[in-house]
Amino acid sequence: MDVIRAHLPELAEEMLGEIQASVPEYARPGDEKYVTAVRRAVEEALRLFLTRAADGGSRPGRMTEVFRAIGKGEAYEGRPLDSLQAALRICARVAWRRLALSAETLDLSRQGLCGAGEAILVYLDEIAAAAAEGYAEAHIKVAGELELRRRRLLDLLVADPPPDPRAVEDLARAVGWPVPKTLAGVALAARTSGTGSRAGPSRTPAGRDGVTPGPSAPPDAPARPTLPPDVLSDLDRSDPYLVVPDPGGPGRTAMLDGALRGWVAVLGPPVPVHEAAQSLRLAREALGLARRGVLPSGRVVRCADHLATLIIFKDEALVRVIRRVRLAPLRALRPSQRDRIAETLLAWLQCGYNANEVAARLHVHPQTVRYRLRQATELFSDQLASPDDRFELEIALRARALSLRAAPDAGR
Known part of the structure; x- marks a missing residue:
């Protein structure tokens, strides 16, 4: 592993360049603070690999802790786990390529080269697993917190009296909900x-x-x-x-x-x-x-x-009073006759007093409509002259028809 130790800074720079070129989520060339953070993560991964190789792989504690933390950080940042896994694979590929190119210079045997390659792959599997574990743990927490904030936003939106618009905007921004x-x-x-x-x-x-x-x-x-x-x-x-x-x-x-x-x-x-x-x-x-x-x-x-x-139906008690007063003339009729007269009279009021339109709506002959309207006029003559009375009569007839839809017997 001497070749990696001797060229660690330039190796880290090469890995960083390939990560930024291949993984869009990490490509922030204008953000020096972010680039520095990624470089430090790459260098730490290399140092842990060298330490692990020197110890013969017997102390994975620090390595696991570091990459669990990196996985959690990715979840909190909202980046997909695939991006982190891709970056780790790039680092392993660059390390193997640099090792293979230096094999002849270092006079590495085929067995030594294979052993180094195997160590890189084992290390990649272990850090990827640790990162995935940390990512999953944090993702559950993040999802839970996000859901709680969405519920809070929902409660805030339907609060009565309405909340301060700034409070809604702040919470909406926190959960990524465009107002x-x-x-x-x-x-x-x-x-x-x-x-x-x-x-x-x-x-x-x-x-x-x-x-x-x-x-x-x-x-x-x-x-x-x-x-x-x-x-x-x-x-x-x-x-x-x-x-x-x-x-x-x-x-x-x-x-x-x-x-x-x-x-x-x-x-x-x-x-x-x-x-x-x-x-x-x-x-x-x-x-x-x-x-x-x-x-x-x-x-x-x-x-x-x-x-x-x-x-x-906003005030059903009031509507019952209107029905009782305005539809009183129907009480003297048989139930079937009462229904026909009420239905025809309502359609007539709604159709602008046009008997032909009423006939088309009710699918009956116009003459039948005129016969029923003569009966209705006799029953409701005192209510058809005034616009206010006609308006209340239509409300009563509408309420009756709607109530019949829900409960035919109770509606009568």
């Missing part, structure tokens, strides 16, 4: 066989958001979704949720539909970052309606598509 212009909360619940079906009314107490929750989730929760790294999630709480940046971006809806199979999921409205709590609150309210069957729950439900329904 978007808009985001949306996604409320989640495990899908059950009864979710979204026309089941009877639930007797479960109302949840925190004031909306009666649907059936409780089964013991076997759905598979954890595979989500892009910019989607923040907390799936371990009783009311799991996500925060999705740029929810209106290309492919975002399709991504959520694919990732959240097995979940009832509601995407809140897109909002600025400081309004994330409001987006999540609306998503949770809509989730309660989806689980009751008021809103469809086959795919990801978008709050933006159901704002009128959210308004109607």
Whole structure:
């Protein structure tokens, strides 16, 4: 090993040059401090190799300690382990090449040359294993710390009142999360066989958001979704949720539909970052309606598509009063007749009082529509003259139709 000891500085320089030329992660020619650190690591590796060779390989303690520390450092720096392993192989290759070129000058026998080569390979295996062990240990710790910071960022985003924007920016920078212009909360619940079906009314107490929750989730929760790294999630709480940046971006809806199979999921409205709590609150309210069957729950439900329904069900006690007052004329009818008149009258109000459009929507003959409308006009004549009365009547009819979707008998 005399050739390595005699030429250690220039050998270290040659190794450093080849590492920087071949491994992009270590190519920082303008960063003198970083280059010096890499050079010292190379020189330390050479010195440890010479010490190990002199001791006959009997004391690996210091070597293992050093390369475990190097592996940990790479994990903390966020570089892949492959880069470190590639650098170690380059060092071994350069050492072997220099030894082979000097073999004749040093009058090394073939046996001596083979022994030196074997010592280099054994050393490479041992330091690579020590570095990998340190890297794996630190990587687990780094991943855990990163996940904790992402959870903290998630909690901060949906805090009410909103946090200081600087606190959000600092924590987002620490976890590598680009702060978007808009985001949306996604409320989640495990899908059950009864979710979204026309089941009877639930007797479960109302949840925190004031909306009666649907059936409780089964013991076997759905598979954890595979989500892009910019989607923040907390799936371990009783009311799991996500925060999705740029929810209106290309492919975002399709991504959520694919990732959240097995979940009832509601995407809140897109909002600025400081309004994330409001987006999540609306998503949770809509989730309660989806689980009751008021809103469809086959795919990801978008709050933006159901704002009128959210308004109607915001105060269900008030809506029950409106229905009782405005739909009183229907009580005198048979249930089947009551349904036909209510359905036709609602479609007529929504279609701008055009009987032909009502007929096309309900798939019935225009004459049938006109007959039903004559009945409806007789029943509701005092409510159809005033715009305010017509508005309340439409609210009542909409609420009735939505309630029938969730629970046909209870809705009547």
